[in-house]
Amino acid sequence: MTTTIEAHRLVRRFGRFRALDGLDLVTRPGVTGLLGPNGAGKTTLLRVLATVTPHDEGTLRVLGHDPSTDVGRLAVRRSLGYLPQDAGFHPGFTVFEAVDYVAVLKEHTRSRARHDEVRRVLGLVGLSDVATSKVRTLSGGMRRRLGLAQALLGTPDLLVLDEPTVGLDPEQRIRFRDLVAEAGHGRTVVLSTHQTEDVAAVCSHVVVVNRGQSLFDGTVEELTALAEGRVWLDDRRDPRAQAAWRLSGGVFHHVGDPPAGAELVAPAIEDAYLLLLGPDATQESAA
Numbered sequence: 001m002t003t004t005i006e007a008h009r010l011v012r013r014f015g016r017f018r019a020l021d022g023l024d025l026v027t028r029p030g031v032t033g034l035l036g037p038n039g040a041g042k043t044t045l046l047r048v049l050a051t052v053t054p055h056d057e058g059t060l061r062v063l064g065h066d067p068s069t070d071v072g073r074l075a076v077r078r079s080l081g082y083l084p085q086d087a088g089f090h091p092g093f094t095v096f097e098a099v100d101y102v103a104v105l106k107e108h109t110r111s112r113a114r115h116d117e118v119r120r121v122l123g124l125v126g127l128s129d130v131a132t133s134k135v136r137t138l139s140g141g142m143r144r145r146l147g148l149a150q151a152l153l154g155t156p157d158l159l160v161l162d163e164p165t166v167g168l169d170p171e172q173r174i175r176f177r178d179l180v181a182e183a184g185h186g187r188t189v190v191l192s193t194h195q196t197e198d199v200a201a202v203c204s205h206v207v208v209v210n211r212g213q214s215l216f217d218g219t220v221e222e223l224t225a226l227a228e229g230r231v232w233l234d235d236r237r238d239p240r241a242q243a244a245w246r247l248s249g250g251v252f253h254h255v256g257d258p259p260a261g262a263e264l265v266a267p268a269i270e271d272a273y274l275l276l277l278g279p280d281a282t283q284e285s286a287a
């Protein structure tokens with residue numbers, strides 16, 4: 001399968017701090033999930049891929065284009081849907097107007113076809129019923145869906161979604177997973193999330209980012225397999241475990257090097273993530 005993004009040794013500096021510190025990433029059509037602790041560099045990477053911010057070092061090809069050239073940047077933008085972490089909207093716009101405005105910017109010039117497209121994406125994210133409501137009256141989850149509708153306009157070849165499921169209720173989250181799985185058919189979706197369940201549900205490819213570098217790159221199954229034989233249950237908390245927490249039944253779930261005779265259980269993606277990151281899983285890296 002053809003590669004859609006090829007990033008090699010990407011560096012993005014803020015002053016002397018390297019938010020991206022030699023990161024490698026290769027994607028193909030399908031859904032790639034970025035997992036990583038706060039401050040790992042996920043948003044910075046997505047902003048670089050979406051041509052919002054340039055990289056300082058390394059090479060980058062997005063859909064075959066070089067975003068460090070004017071021509072390449074424009075070509076990427078024409079094939080891109082981007083949901084930023086803090087999508088801002090004009091509060092006086094209606095929901096329809098907010099999406100229509102972006103459709104105009106995306107060069108959908110014929111108004112009848114454009115309005116049909118706006119209605120289509122509002123339907124996809126379940127906002128048709130509030131199309132005439134002012135943006136300021138929307139809940140946080142609805143605003144997130146509004147941002148997603150803007151990103152979906154024109155069925156872009158590349159969708160870049162920064163924490164798309166934040167604020168979504170369980171029903172909307174399931175609907176979102178359907179949408180993303182559909183978008184990943186033959187096209188490329190790159191999303192960041194703190195929800196390992198989202199990654200397990202929709203991502204064909206997962207990259208764990210930490211300190212501006214890629215710590216793991218593979219499938220969800222390959223990531224989960226890293227924790228095989230390293231997850232166990234016990235009635236008491238074992239202080240030697242790398243991480244431990246109480247389950248609803250009262251027993252403790254442990255991750256780390258199990259003691260002899262431990263009651264091993266099948267790992268989940270979250271267990272592997274915690275093992276991979278070690279103490280960094282709970283520590284924020286800041287500039």
Ligand SMILES: Nc1ncnc2c1ncn2[C@@H]1O[C@H](COP(=O)(O)OP(=O)(O)OP(=O)(O)O)[C@@H](O)[C@H]1O
Pocket residue numbers: 014018019036037038039040041042043044045285286287
């Ligand atoms: N414009 C900026 N100026 C200075 N430092 C920045 C800037 N943008 C990001 N950083 C720093 O770069 C690092 C990576 O930030 P980034 O937002 O990419 O992380 P993240 O993985 O998306 O985190 P989160 O999960 O909290 O959203 C952080 O330490 C952050 O403080």
